[in-house]
Amino acid sequence: MSVNIYKEIILEHWKNPHNYGRIPRPARPSLKLVQGRVLNPSCGDEIEMTVLLSGSRINKFDSGEIKEIKFQGRGCVISRASASLLTDYIKGKDLKKIANLKKEFIIKLLGVPISISRLKCALLPLEALKQIINDKKS
Amino acid sequence: MNLKRYLKDFPLLAKAKTLIYLDSAASSLKPAVVIEKIKEYYEQYGVNIFRGIYKISEKATQEYEKTREAVARFINGRPEEVIFTRNTTESLNLLAYSLVYNQLKPGDEIAVSIMEHHANFVPWQQLALKRGARLKIIDIDDNGYLKTPEKSITKKTKVLALTYVSNVLGTINPIKEIIKRAKKINPGTITIIDGAQAVPHLKVDVRDLGCDFLAFSSHKMLGPTGVGILWGRKEALDELSPFNYGGEMIKEVYPDRTIFEDIPYKFEAGTPDIAGVIAFRAAIEYLEKVGMEKIRNHEMELTGYALKRLTEEFKSELKVFGPKNTKDRGGVIAFAFQDFHGHDIAQILADENICVRAGHHCAMPLHQRLGLASSARASFYLYNDENDVEKLIKGLKKVRKILG
Numbered sequence: 001m002s003v004n005i006y007k008e009i010i011l012e013h014w015k016n017p018h019n020y021g022r023i024p025r026p027a028r029p030s031l032k033l034v035q036g037r038v039l040n041p042s043c044g045d046e047i048e049m050t051v052l053l054s055g056s057r058i059n060k061f062d063s064g065e066i067k068e069i070k071f072q073g074r075g076c077v078i079s080r081a082s083a084s085l086l087t088d089y090i091k092g093k094d095l096k097k098i099a100n101l102k103k104e105f106i107i108k109l110l111g112v113p114i115s116i117s118r119l120k121c122a123l124l125p126l127e128a129l130k131q132i133i134n135d136k137k138s
Numbered sequence: 139m140n141l142k143r144y145l146k147d148f149p150l151l152a153k154a155k156t157l158i159y160l161d162s163a164a165s166s167l168k169p170a171v172v173i174e175k176i177k178e179y180y181e182q183y184g185v186n187i188f189r190g191i192y193k194i195s196e197k198a199t200q201e202y203e204k205t206r207e208a209v210a211r212f213i214n215g216r217p218e219e220v221i222f223t224r225n226t227t228e229s230l231n232l233l234a235y236s237l238v239y240n241q242l243k244p245g246d247e248i249a250v251s252i253m254e255h256h257a258n259f260v261p262w263q264q265l266a267l268k269r270g271a272r273l274k275i276i277d278i279d280d281n282g283y284l285k286t287p288e289k290s291i292t293k294k295t296k297v298l299a300l301t302y303v304s305n306v307l308g309t310i311n312p313i314k315e316i317i318k319r320a321k322k323i324n325p326g327t328i329t330i331i332d333g334a335q336a337v338p339h340l341k342v343d344v345r346d347l348g349c350d351f352l353a354f355s356s357h358k359m360l361g362p363t364g365v366g367i368l369w370g371r372k373e374a375l376d377e378l379s380p381f382n383y384g385g386e387m388i389k390e391v392y393p394d395r396t397i398f399e400d401i402p403y404k405f406e407a408g409t410p411d412i413a414g415v416i417a418f419r420a421a422i423e424y425l426e427k428v429g430m431e432k433i434r435n436h437e438m439e440l441t442g443y444a445l446k447r448l449t450e451e452f453k454s455e456l457k458v459f460g461p462k463n464t465k466d467r468g469g470v471i472a473f474a475f476q477d478f479h480g481h482d483i484a485q486i487l488a489d490e491n492i493c494v495r496a497g498h499h500c501a502m503p504l505h506q507r508l509g510l511a512s513s514a515r516a517s518f519y520l521y522n523d524e525n526d527v528e529k530l531i532k533g534l535k536k537v538r539k540i541l542g
C-alpha cells in the first residue's frame with residue numbers, strides 16, 4: 001500500500017514542472033543547441049529535451065557547460081516529475097556528467113518507491129538526456 | 139445471475155476478498171476446476187500424447203482430443219477444424235504466413251480496421267509491406283462504430299481481417315452483416331475474425347457468422363495461458379500449408395520428401411501445451427454450465443450500470459470511449475479522466491487493490507485516431523458485480539483527490 005509515490009513534492013513538480021518548454025536556436029556560434037527525443041512504447045508517451053551548450057572550443061563541444069535545458073512532451077506524474085528534477089539537477093553542470101548518470105541516481109532523485117512497472121516512466125527523461133550525447137556526435 | 143455462486147469458484151477471489159479484478163480483457167481469472175484439471179493431468183497421466191501405446195499416454199491423448207471436440211461444440215464447428223496454437227496472436231500469424239503470404243500479389247488489398255489489436259494489425263501491415271499489397275484501414279465514427287466497412291472491400295481484396303469485439307471501445311461489430319456484404323462484393327475474400335474478446339463473452343457460432351477463420355485465446359475465457367485456437371472452415375483450412383515442420387504433423391517421411399498429416403494435425407508440429415489444452419476443456423464446460431447468454435446479459439447489465447454511475451459521479455470529467463448503447467458493446471470500458479495519465483490512474487487504483495489497465499492496450503493506431511497517448515480500461519466478466527463498479531468509483535474519487 002503505497003500511495004506515497006504521490007508525495008507533495010512529486011505532485012508539485014508534476015503540476016508546475018521546472019524547465020518546461022523548448023529552447024529556440026541560438027544566434028551565437030559559441031553556443032550549440034542539441035536535442036534528444038524518446039518514446040515510451042508501453043504507453044505512447046514521449047519526452048523531448050533541448051540543451052544549450054557553451055563549449056570551450058568552437059564547433060567541438062565534447063565537454064561544455066549545460067547553460068540551459070528544457071523538456072516537453074506528454075507523460076505521467078512520475079515521468080514529468082523525473083524530468084523536472086533531472087533538468088534542475090543537470091543545469092549548469094558539465095555535459096560529461098550525463099554519461100555517468102544511472103538508474104539508481106534517478107530513483108534517489110525522485111525519493112519515492114518506484115515499482116518495476118513504473119521504472120520505465122521514471123527513466124524516460126534520463127534516456128532522452130542520454131540521446132543528447134548521441135545527437136551531439138552526429 | 140447469482141454471483142455469489144460463481145465467486146467461490148475462483149480461488150483468487152475467494153482468497154483475496156478485497157481484490158477488485160477489472161482486467162479480464164487482458165486475461166481472465168481461472169476457476170478451481172481448471173486448476174484442478176491441470177493438476178489431474180500432471181499427477182495421473184502427465185505424459186506425451188499420440189506416440190505412446192500405453193495406457194496413460196492414450197488417456198492423455200483422449201483428454202487432449204476431448205478439448206478439440208469441446209471447442210468445436212462451443213463455436214459450432216467441427217473438431218477437425220480446430221487447431222491448437224499458443225494464443226490468438228499465433229493463430230493470426232499462422233494465417234498470415236501459411237495462407238496469405240504466398241497468394242498475395244502486388245496490388246492486392248488487405249482490409250483491416252483502425253480498432254484492431256496489434257495482433258490483428260501488425261501481421262497484415264507487415265505482409266502488405268513485404269508483398270507490395272495495399273493495407274486498407276476501415277475507420278470508425280465518433281461513437282466507435284465501424285464506418286461503412288464495405289467501402290474498403292473491392293475485387294482486389296484478398297483478406298478482410300476484423301475484430302469481433304474491440305478490446306478498447308468495446309464495440310461489437312456486426313460481423314455477420316459485414317462478411318455477407320464483403321462476400322457479395324468479392325466472393326474470393328478470405329474473412330478472418332479476431333474473436334479474442336468475443337468468444338469469452340458472447341455466443342459465437344462460426345457457421346452462422348459465415349467467416350472463414352476465427353482466432354481466440356484460452357486465457358481470456360477462464361482457461362490456461364499458452365493455448366490459442368484457430369478455427370477454419372474445412373475447405374479454407376485445406377488451402378493452408380503447414381508453418382512449423384517436424385514431429386506430430388507428418389504421415390510419412392522419406393529422405394527426399396514428406397507426406398503431411400491431415401488437418402488439423404499438420405498444423406500442430408511438436409509437443410503442444412498438453413496440460414493447458416486438457417484443462418481448457420474444464421473452462422469451456424464451466425462456461426457452458428453457466429450459459430453464454432447469461433454471461434452476456436450479466437455483462438450488458440453491469441456495463442450499463444457502470445456507464446450510468448460513472449456519468450452520474452463524474453459527468454464531463456470522465457469520458458468513456460465507444461458505443462453508448464450497451465447492446466452494441468461488450469464489458470469493456472476504456473476512459474479518459476480529466477487530463478490524468480492512465481498510469482497514474484491505474485497506480486492509485488492499484489493501491490486500493492483495484493486492478494485496471496493503462497496504456498494503449500496494444501491498439502496504438504486506435505489511440506492515435508482518438509487523439510490519445512493512452513487510456514485507462516476496466517473490463518468485466520461473470521465474477522464482477524455492482525460492488526466492483528462502486529469500488530472503482532470510490533477509487534477514482536481518490537485519484538481526483540490526489541491529482542486534482
Ligand SMILES: Cc1ncc(COP(=O)(O)O)c(C=O)c1O
Nearest residue numbers: 225226227255257305334335355
Ligand atoms: C482483440 C484482441 N485480439 C488479440 C489479442 C491477443 O491475444 P493473445 O495475447 O492471447 O495472443 C487480444 C488480447 O489482448 C485482444 O484483446
